[in-house]
Amino acid sequence: MAASRGRSERLTHHIRGVSIADIYSKEKRSEVMSKIRSKETKPEILVRKFLFSKGFRYRINDKRYPGKPDIVLPKYHTILFIHGCFWHGHENCKAAKLPETNKDFWKKKIFDNIVRDRKNIGKLRGEGWNVIIIWLCEIKNKSDRVRRLERLIGEIANET
């Protein structure tokens, strides 16, 4: 270990399907990695981080359940979906407005998604899961997100 300290290390990693091999010093590598990480700070990751910080433990993207839920909290019998407003057809939401071109195409596509979501959620609830939907518009800006996530704790904890 001591021998490799301070030496440049060969590092191969993949960014968006492109393989790059490069030589980084330790400092440079952690700088690059933190840049990659910050690009991955998607809303669902913020929700995960929040839950983790509050002591909740969960599984992510569990394919065993209908709809491949974003977050499963087995201890609380709770399943969380984080839904993009457009793709999942958030009712009365500005972010779900259909584009003017190919309106019928989008209408059908989004409608199909809504039907599929309802079916999946119905199945899960039928199996006794507490299903919570978080819409992206609820967590996009920080103050909204803080409020939504505080409420989320109650929604999860009510289940026990």
Ligand SMILES: [Zn+2]
């Ligand atoms: Zn919305």
